[in-house]
Amino acid sequence: MRAVVFEEFQTFPSLTEVETPEPGPGEVLLRVAGAGACHSDVSVYRVFEKGGPGAQNPPFTLGHENSGWVERVGTGVSERIKVGAPYLVYGPIGCQHCRKCASGLETYCENAATLPYLAVGLGRDGGMAEYVTVPGHHLIPLGDADPVAAAPLSDAGLTPYHAIKKALPHLxxxxxxxxxxxxxxxxxxxxxxxxALTGATVIATDLKDDARDRAEANGAVTVAGGEGQAERIRELTRGRGVDAAFDFVGASPTIATAAASMAQGGRLSVVGIGTGTHEFSFFTNPYESYVTNTYWGSVSDLWEVVDLYRAGQIRPEVERYSMDEALEAYRRLEAGEVTGRAVVVPNQS
Structure with a gap:
């Protein structure tokens, strides 16, 4: 079968022939419906260095946002998993024995440093291929929902959902x-x-006009990036500041903008892995507001994300690419030319 393979650090991936995997005990083989191309993939092959933070040793197939139809099941898989049915994949894979894994939050596995990989598509072969094997207990049924459009929900939906859910008391x-x-x-x-979850006024900001237009269509009030950005945000709040901020970039300038926009007692969640830093001062930080970070989410969170999707409350914007176009999807992603989420569709029929 064909797969998009990360073969070497600081090297663009290849589209190559690999063996079709077989499901082991407790695993299922999925015929991939959709695999989302994520900026984290770009960091894997373009930014990370061997032995450095976040690095996962090659080679392996990319793709940690996956959906598909069950093709075969390994021994010990629940009879509730039906061959031919569509499912969304929860990507993180923990040790299954620590407190975090027991609560379904495998992305925060206490023994992650001792494991051979972090997730499907992050150290272990992912879904940017015609077939992928995944743990059977990591599947969330999609019913009659479109599995291709659903694929990004396993990260691009789960990650913001987890961050927002943690911040709900502030809203x-x-x-x-x-x-x-x-x-x-x-x-x-x-x-x-x-x-969908709050009655808060949502203020959204980005440098791109078309991105702000799409956010406005979904009910946000938007502010253009650039000089005076934080001041304009505070004006919309009548000077008080925002109660919860979510930085999906994570660069030093965006963190600074969010920090300058906070109300007293607010929560700033840095979600994007942009390697930015934040300087704290007692006299400039709004009282009892704080900066935190979140990473991915729990398997139970993903069930709730799918509920929102099936109810029509969230709609991922996807650009579909064939397997022949998979590398072009990554080139366009790196160039900032992708609107929404690029999803590779390995099995068109």
Whole structure:
């Protein structure tokens, strides 16, 4: 079968022939419906260095946002998993024995440093291929929902959902404001999740006009990036600041903008892995507001994301690419030319 393979650090991936995998005990073989191309993949092959933070040793097939139809099951898989049915894949794979894994939050596995890989598509072969094997208990049924459009939900939906869910106490009640910085794949779904779960006024900001237009269509009030950005955001809140901010970029300038926009007692969640830093001062930080970070989410969170999707409350914007076009999807992603989420469709029929 064909697969997009990360073969060497700081090297663009290849589209190559690999063996079709076989499901082991507790695993299923999926015929891939859709595999989302994520900026994290670009970091894997373009940014990370061997032995450095975030690095996963090659070679392996990319693709950690996956959906597909069950082709075969290994021994010990629940009879509730039906051959031929469509499922969404929860990507993180933990040790299955620590407290975090027991709670379904395998992305925060306490023994992650001792494991051979982090997730499907991050150290272990992912779904940017015609077939992929995944743990059977990591499948969320999609019913009659479109599995190709659903594929990005396993990261671009789950990651903002987890961050927003943790911040909900800050958005309870009337007169609340939420800020979304960065309106790519995650930020656009983040706007939709905030509108679905809260009554807060959602303020969204990005440098791109078309990205702001899409956020406005989903109910956000938008602010252009650039000089005076934080001041314009505070004006929309009548000077008080936002109660919760979600930075889906994570660069130093975007973190600084979010920090300058905070109300007292607010929560700033840095979600994007942009390697930015934040300087704290007692006299400039709004009292009892804080900066935190989140990473991916739990398997139970993903069930709830799928519920929102099936109810029509969130709608991922996807650009579909054939397997022949998979490398072009990554080239366009690196060039900033992708609107929404690029999804590779390995099995067109």
């Amino acid at each position: 309870e009640g009337g007169g609340k404001y939420a800020l979304v910085i960065g309106l790519g794949g995650l930020g656009q779904i983040g706007v939709q999740i905030l509108k």
